[in-house]
Amino acid sequence: MTYAGNPENLRDIENNPRYKFIKGDICDEKLVNEIISSEKPDGVINFAAETHVDRSILDSYSFVKTDVLGTQTLLDVSKKYNVSRYLHISTDEIYGSIEKGSFSEESLLNPSNPYSASKASADLIVKSYFITYKTPVLITRSSNNFGPFQYPEKIIPLFITNLLENKKIPLYGDGLNIRDWLYVLDNCQAIDLVFHKGKEGQIYNVGSGNELTNLDLTKLILETMGKDEKSIEYVKDRPGHDRRYSLDYTKIKKELGWQPKYDFKKALIETINWYKENKDWWQKIKSGEYLEYYKKQYLER
Ligand code: TDX
Numbered sequence: 001m002t003y004a005g006n007p008e009n010l011r012d013i014e015n016n017p018r019y020k021f022i023k024g025d026i027c028d029e030k031l032v033n034e035i036i037s038s039e040k041p042d043g044v045i046n047f048a049a050e051t052h053v054d055r056s057i058l059d060s061y062s063f064v065k066t067d068v069l070g071t072q073t074l075l076d077v078s079k080k081y082n083v084s085r086y087l088h089i090s091t092d093e094i095y096g097s098i099e100k101g102s103f104s105e106e107s108l109l110n111p112s113n114p115y116s117a118s119k120a121s122a123d124l125i126v127k128s129y130f131i132t133y134k135t136p137v138l139i140t141r142s143s144n145n146f147g148p149f150q151y152p153e154k155i156i157p158l159f160i161t162n163l164l165e166n167k168k169i170p171l172y173g174d175g176l177n178i179r180d181w182l183y184v185l186d187n188c189q190a191i192d193l194v195f196h197k198g199k200e201g202q203i204y205n206v207g208s209g210n211e212l213t214n215l216d217l218t219k220l221i222l223e224t225m226g227k228d229e230k231s232i233e234y235v236k237d238r239p240g241h242d243r244r245y246s247l248d249y250t251k252i253k254k255e256l257g258w259q260p261k262y263d264f265k266k267a268l269i270e271t272i273n274w275y276k277e278n279k280d281w282w283q284k285i286k287s288g289e290y291l292e293y294y295k296k297q298y299l300e301r
Pocket of ligand 1: 238
């Protein structure tokens with residue numbers, strides 16, 4: 001429950017008997033011990049992380065704490081109680097930037113910012129538990145996610161909500177950085193599959209083949225929302241800004257039969273519609289804590 005946590009995101013499953021919410025910190029070893037020893041889970045899937053690159057540039061402490069020490073705590077307790085499956089959610093960012101070609105699971109880890117460095121560190125620790133203790137770990141590394149409920153600091157929800165508020169949209173640098181866009185439900189399906197069918201100790205890249213420059217992505221959003229390029233504000237570049245992310249995800253396709261199902265443009269339109277129809281959800285977020293951060297991020301850089 002950091003700034004990005006929001007109980008409203010889970011409202012639709014709130015009354016499901018298979019769901020239980022416990023507020024806590026993954027770095028709190030005592031609490032994690034209590035939960036795992038009493039709940040005796042079939043598996044642990046670690047989605048908990050500080051994830052926003054710009055925030056890690058402003059202050060990296062919480063990234064190292066949650067992403068690295070939190071992972072180590074969860075792993076230690078999972079090992080202690082012999083959890084039979086431990087899935088760690090990682091990211092394409094740990095490979096760093098690539099001009100041509102794509103990264104495979106064997107590529108060198110070469111992170112560029114405190115966020116991706118914290119995630120790369122976590123991946124190495126997770127892998128070491130498999131080698132050292134035979135902890136049954138698995139890792140997924142996915143490309144940029146988008147979809148409903150995404151906190152409006154990531155480029156897609158930030159731009160959509162700014163446009164709905166008739167505000168400018170801040171494009172970093174020349175806007176020609178490339179990202180590969182994966183619809184969130186495709187990622188969910190990949191995670192489910194890896195959790196149930198993946199081979200212990202293995203890493204699976206989860207890409208989508210929808211590579212776009214930020215400028216092309218922006219133009220698509222503008223066009224869909226009936227706006228023009230006058231809404232773009234070119235702002236100072238992000239320090240250490242990775243030029244291009246690209247994943248080779250042959251392994252998950254060949255070994256587990258996964259591939260993305262959602263059409264990128266259709267999923268983007270659905271995402272835009274979701275933000276149009278759920279103004280209450282994001283307006284609350286943007287009017288509070290976010291404003292302070294936004295000022296720091298764009299006005300003081
Ligand atoms: O206001 C913006 N303007 C802009 O031009 C923002 C927020 C971003 N950008 C650019 C920076 C990136 O090139 O858009 C691209 C996407 O930026 P983010 O949405 O911040 O994502 P990115 O930095 O690519 O990292 C994301 O993908 C990998 C997630 O935040 C990570 O958590 C994930 O691991």
